[in-house]
Amino acid sequence: MAGDWLPAGESADIEPRRGVRRCVEGREVALFRTGEGELLVVDNACPHRGGALFEGLVTGRTVVCPLHGWGIDLGSGRAVPPEEGGVATHAVREHEGQVEVRLAKSVKDPTEER
Amino acid sequence: MKQAERLVVVGNGMAALACLEKLIEWAPQAFAITVYGEEPYPNYDRVRLPAALAEGLAPEELILNPLGWYRAHDVDLRLGVRASAIDRDARVVEGSDRSRTPYDRLILATGSRPILLPLPGIDKDGVYSFRTLDDCERLRVGAERSARAVVVGGGLLGLEAAAGLRRLGLEVTVVHLLDGLMERQLDLPGSRYLERALAAQGIRILLGRTAAALLGNGRVEALALADGEVLPAELVVMAVGIRPDRELAQRAGLACRRGVVVDDRMGTSDPRVYALGECAEHRGICYGMVKPLYQQARVLAARLAEVAVPAYLGSRVSSRLKVSGIKVFSAGQHLEAAGDQVVRFEDAGRNVYKKLILREGRLLGAVLVGDDSEAADLDDLIENGQPVSLAGPLAGPSRAAQASAGCSESPDTVICGCNGVSRRAILEAVEAHRLTTRADVARITGASRACGGCGPQVDALLRLTVEQAGPAGRPLCACTHLTRQEVLAAIRGRRPQSVPGVMRDLRWSGDGCSACRPALAYFLTLCWPQHPGDLGASRHVNERVHANIQKDGTYSVVPRIYGGVTTPGALIRLAQVAERFEVPLLKITGGQRLALLGVRKRDLPAVWAALAMPSGFAYAKAVRTVKTCVGSAYCRFGTRDSLDLGIRLERAFEGLWMPAKVKMGVAGCPRNCAESLIKDVGLLGTERGWQIQVGGNGGTEVRQAELLASVEGNEEVVELVGAFLQLYREQADYGERTSRWCSRLGIEEIRRRVVEDVSNRRALLARLEPALSSRVDPWRERVQGLRTRESGVRREYERPPSVPGMVDGETVGSEAAF
Ligand code: SRM
Ligand SMILES: Cc1cc2nc3c(=O)[nH]c(=O)nc-3n(C[C@H](O)[C@H](O)[C@H](O)COP(=O)(O)OP(=O)(O)OC[C@H]3O[C@@H](n4cnc5c(N)ncnc54)[C@H](O)[C@@H]3O)c2cc1C
Ligand code: SF4
Ligand code: FES
Numbered sequence: 001m002a003g004d005w006l007p008a009g010e011s012a013d014i015e016p017r018r019g020v021r022r023c024v025e026g027r028e029v030a031l032f033r034t035g036e037g038e039l040l041v042v043d044n045a046c047p048h049r050g051g052a053l054f055e056g057l058v059t060g061r062t063v064v065c066p067l068h069g070w071g072i073d074l075g076s077g078r079a080v081p082p083e084e085g086g087v088a089t090h091a092v093r094e095h096e097g098q099v100e101v102r103l104a105k106s107v108k109d110p111t112e113e114r
Numbered sequence: 115m116k117q118a119e120r121l122v123v124v125g126n127g128m129a130a131l132a133c134l135e136k137l138i139e140w141a142p143q144a145f146a147i148t149v150y151g152e153e154p155y156p157n158y159d160r161v162r163l164p165a166a167l168a169e170g171l172a173p174e175e176l177i178l179n180p181l182g183w184y185r186a187h188d189v190d191l192r193l194g195v196r197a198s199a200i201d202r203d204a205r206v207v208e209g210s211d212r213s214r215t216p217y218d219r220l221i222l223a224t225g226s227r228p229i230l231l232p233l234p235g236i237d238k239d240g241v242y243s244f245r246t247l248d249d250c251e252r253l254r255v256g257a258e259r260s261a262r263a264v265v266v267g268g269g270l271l272g273l274e275a276a277a278g279l280r281r282l283g284l285e286v287t288v289v290h291l292l293d294g295l296m297e298r299q300l301d302l303p304g305s306r307y308l309e310r311a312l313a314a315q316g317i318r319i320l321l322g323r324t325a326a327a328l329l330g331n332g333r334v335e336a337l338a339l340a341d342g343e344v345l346p347a348e349l350v351v352m353a354v355g356i357r358p359d360r361e362l363a364q365r366a367g368l369a370c371r372r373g374v375v376v377d378d379r380m381g382t383s384d385p386r387v388y389a390l391g392e393c394a395e396h397r398g399i400c401y402g403m404v405k406p407l408y409q410q411a412r413v414l415a416a417r418l419a420e421v422a423v424p425a426y427l428g429s430r431v432s433s434r435l436k437v438s439g440i441k442v443f444s445a446g447q448h449l450e451a452a453g454d455q456v457v458r459f460e461d462a463g464r465n466v467y468k469k470l471i472l473r474e475g476r477l478l479g480a481v482l483v484g485d486d487s488e489a490a491d492l493d494d495l496i497e498n499g500q501p502v503s504l505a506g507p508l509a510g511p512s513r514a515a516q517a518s519a520g521c522s523e524s525p526d527t528v529i530c531g532c533n534g535v536s537r538r539a540i541l542e543a544v545e546a547h548r549l550t551t552r553a554d555v556a557r558i559t560g561a562s563r564a565c566g567g568c569g570p571q572v573d574a575l576l577r578l579t580v581e582q583a584g585p586a587g588r589p590l591c592a593c594t595h596l597t598r599q600e601v602l603a604a605i606r607g608r609r610p611q612s613v614p615g616v617m618r619d620l621r622w623s624g625d626g627c628s629a630c631r632p633a634l635a636y637f638l639t640l641c642w643p644q645h646p647g648d649l650g651a652s653r654h655v656n657e658r659v660h661a662n663i664q665k666d667g668t669y670s671v672v673p674r675i676y677g678g679v680t681t682p683g684a685l686i687r688l689a690q691v692a693e694r695f696e697v698p699l700l701k702i703t704g705g706q707r708l709a710l711l712g713v714r715k716r717d718l719p720a721v722w723a724a725l726a727m728p729s730g731f732a733y734a735k736a737v738r739t740v741k742t743c744v745g746s747a748y749c750r751f752g753t754r755d756s757l758d759l760g761i762r763l764e765r766a767f768e769g770l771w772m773p774a775k776v777k778m779g780v781a782g783c784p785r786n787c788a789e790s791l792i793k794d795v796g797l798l799g800t801e802r803g804w805q806i807q808v809g810g811n812g813g814t815e816v817r818q819a820e821l822l823a824s825v826e827g828n829e830e831v832v833e834l835v836g837a838f839l840q841l842y843r844e845q846a847d848y849g850e851r852t853s854r855w856c857s858r859l860g861i862e863e864i865r866r867r868v869v870e871d872v873s874n875r876r877a878l879l880a881r882l883e884p885a886l887s888s889r890v891d892p893w894r895e896r897v898q899g900l901r902t903r904e905s906g907v908r909r910e911y912e913r914p915p916s917v918p919g920m921v922d923g924e925t926v927g928s929e930a931a932f
Contacts, residue, residue: 055655055659
């Protein structure tokens with residue numbers, strides 16, 4: 001059974017092409033809104049060396065990590081080649097100005113689950 | 115316009131589509147085209163199946179002609195429908211969906227089928243062939259459930275399957291009938307080198323062995339060899355060869371031997387029926403590579419479009435082993451005949467084997483294992499058969515290195531063997547379409563699109579053209595075809611707007627990238643200094659937050675200390691702030707100022723307010739420090755007052771956005787205690803005044819500055835430095851420091867525009883003025899923003915709000931960050 005939906009702040013706090021940092025049930029996640037308004041949520045630590053992804057540059061559905069420039073595909077959580085590895089992604093929804101997140105069970109990064 | 119002829123194509127593969135693309139180009143609308151495709155996919159790149167297996171590429175990544183292509187060219191694609199019969203009298207093709215499609219002309223491009231040995235147990239689960247995308251998907255699923263795999267067949271295909279499975283972590287054994295691997299491309303010694311390389315990857319090779327039966331109930335559990343040995347395996351790949359798919363043609367009474375027999379213009383025994391690709395047999399040869407089918411496609415398309423093109427006389431093929439990471443290349447004749455001259459080069463240490471076969475001074479064939487850097491060069495020599503001296507081709511690495519860099523070769527050297535794309539064709543396409551990436555070159559010229567073997571050479575050519583054209587000539591980045599100048603002119607020509615607004619107006623592809631988004635933000639500040647707008651989302655975090663992000667998510671704070679001169683009060687405030695906010699590291703920097711490192715993001719505004727000092731821009735593409743020496747104020751050798759000028763320069767140009775960081779130094783005499791000669795702008799005091807040196811760099815590429823001008827007083831220094839900086843702001847590439855820009859533009863040209871051409875200098879200063887007058891201290895601006903509860907500033911710096919019900923509004927993880 002998937003986890004339940006947890007509150008994660010206000011929709012208005014997340015501007016287009018920006019990320020914010022939230023702690024949901026002890027888990028540090030980064031919430032992003034793309035230029036088109038789509039919300040995407042991943043674990044906040046970059047697979048490379050734990051960089052704070054929410055501070056990264058959002059281009060399309062990718063975030064560029066602020067520390068050493070790895071690209072992370074926010075849809076799949078996978079690092080953009082040639083880098084390898086990735087972060088877990090989480091389900092997210094918006095309703096009447098409130099954001100809710102459903103945490104993925106796995107902690108591992110998606111490329112290992114294949 | 116005569117009524118369109120009805121053209122039916124059986125086979126939706128690489129040969130069919132290569133022909134249709136050319137035909138539609140040469141004779142658009144001349145044919146009403148119907149294509150029968152048995153596989154459930156539009157045309158995809160079969161050549162990259164081994165890469166798909168090894169790297170888990172999704173089917174979409176291999177598609178060459180998406181469904182939209184067929185619609186756009188009104189091709190009636192019958193996807194997943196097999197052509198079951200051809201009635202040549204009624205000139206009708208029957209489909210497995212019981213459709214009947216009449217034709218005026220018919221093309222057969224049915225390719226080949228993998229040969230499945232009629233072994234007992236061949237139909238058990240876990241036995242695969244390796245021909246189609248579905249094979250590849252099934253193999254990937256099978257590999258996940260298996261630990262050991264056996265590949266029957268040690269040819270090119272079998273070895274690429276083995277390498278792919280090995281990459282997926284399986285134990286792999288290859289069983290080969292003959293005594294040497296890839297016997298159609300390598301000689302025996304070459305095979306030994308390849309065997310060693312494969313063994314080094316943990317792939318086991320069994321030569322001269324015959325597969326006898328597949329054992330296991332329901333699912334395969336082992337492969338039994340004829341000599342009784344049993345190889346346990348949960349996955350078996352049959353890669354013993356392919357057979358041209360001539361069955362449909364044969365039943366329709368067309369002349370066939372091993373394949374469908376075609377003439378030099380791809381015609382079959384029926385004047386209205388043609389054939390090409392792997393199903394066709396031309397002058398007794400059935401080819402199994404893409405290069406021949408592209409050549410055949412061109413000849414057949416020309417015939418149908420009534421375009422004059424030389425007849426097809428056959429292809430000289432070369433092949434590479436992909437995926438395995440082992441460099442193997444073979445071209446032309448690989449086995450010497452009596453009387454041939456043979457040149458052999460072996461280096462057991464590096465496991466490299468090279469062999470050339472010559473006859474009457476011409477190169478007939480080449481076999482390379484372990485080092486294929488001379489592949490294109492040798493392929494070229496074989497293709498045009500020019501006389502070759504024995505020493506030439508193997509003269510040594512230098513020639514090969516040159517060859518691979520593609521710079522000294524003749525323009526007609528073929529770089530991409532699969533599509534026959536020459537060096538000249540690539541360079542012309544790069545020039546005409548301003549291409550910057552290998553993917554662009556592949557899309558436009560086809561080079562490296564098929565097997566990718568020539569990818570490195572395409573990259574080398576790209577680097578070559580980029581350097582020659584210089585940054586001004588090439589597009590800003592992969593998201594646009596516009597050059598830097600064109601983007602800047604477009605921004606200046608419009609009203610001030612946001613980065614997304616610019617991307618929309620200039621029809622950017624996608625949402626920009628980490629190269630162009632910050633560049634566009636900078637261009638907007640350059641063209642519209644009084645209308646900053648919210649550029650935060652396109653800035654690197656440091657320039658958005660106005661502090662340097664540290665590895666743990668904290669930040670460093672480096673306030674201005676003009677010319678490195680400070681006061682007791684300032685030092686006391688710095689010390690108190692460091693204590694009050696428990697700053698973990700307080701350090702004197704190489705830029706003659708003090709840095710507080712490890713500050714929590716939520717403390718930044720409070721630290722700035724307590725310091726009451728402007729930001730030192732230690733994080734920004736802007737003026738960073740103006741280092742000074744003691745100068746004539748106190749120093750016994752001081753000829754000029756470097757402190758006074760240094761402080762004045764820092765106040766004059768602080769906070770001005772630049773293409774890259776700018777560092778200055780002011781030394782009061784030629785002893786140069788402020789290291790002025792490795793600064794972007796360096797001043798040296800002399801008896802008669804100041805030397806202004808520019809374009810120095812003390813970082814990764816140390817460069818000595820060059821003399822811009824010698825002037826009398828401080829006024830002239832500030833004026834010339836201002837004009838120089840404005841020219842740099844307008845002309846340099848984003849991210850290009852003055853050192854590289856000066857060496858590119860040349861100090862004479864800069865001197866001409868900044869010093870000698872007085873009216874141009876005035877114009878530069880006039881354009882600098884609005885930027886200077888609209889500067890604001892970002893720290894004070896943000897401290898005020900917080901006081902007035904401005905939402906943007908609160909969202910950036912305040913601790914995330916704890917929302918009712920959110921279990922832990924507080925943040926954990928790198929607590930230090932918050
Ligand atoms: C603090 C300081 C080291 C120190 O303790 O002295 C420093 C710290 C950093 N330098 Fe530096 N540089 C510092 C003086 C220098 C100097 C010496 C100087 O300025 O006189 C140089 C060589 C001179 C030069 O640049 O021409 C220098 C050459 C670099 C370079 C290489 C630049 C180049 O063009 O080759 C980088 C990389 C870059 O800028 O992309 C760099 C990048 C950095 C960054 C910003 C790395 C980053 O992007 O995060 C460092 C931030 C550390 C942190 O975690 O906050 N730092 N850096 C110095 C700050 C000076 C100041 O007061 O602003
Ligand atoms: C794993 C692998 C790796 C390869 N690597 C290389 C390489 O590195 N370099 C190289 O040059 N070549 C390589 N090749 C060979 C290259 O892919 C083929 O030469 C090329 O695909 C042949 O194109 P074709 O159109 O003649 O046949 P195909 O690509 O096989 O296309 C024929 C299509 O017609 C369909 N078809 C057949 N009969 C019917 C029917 N009756 N009705 C409807 N549809 C039908 C088939 O399903 C198939 O989709 C490789 C091939 C494989 C399998
Ligand atoms: S030299 Fe390297 S490690 Fe040291 S401060 Fe500069 S960038 Fe950081
Ligand atoms: S930590 Fe993200 S790129 Fe290095």
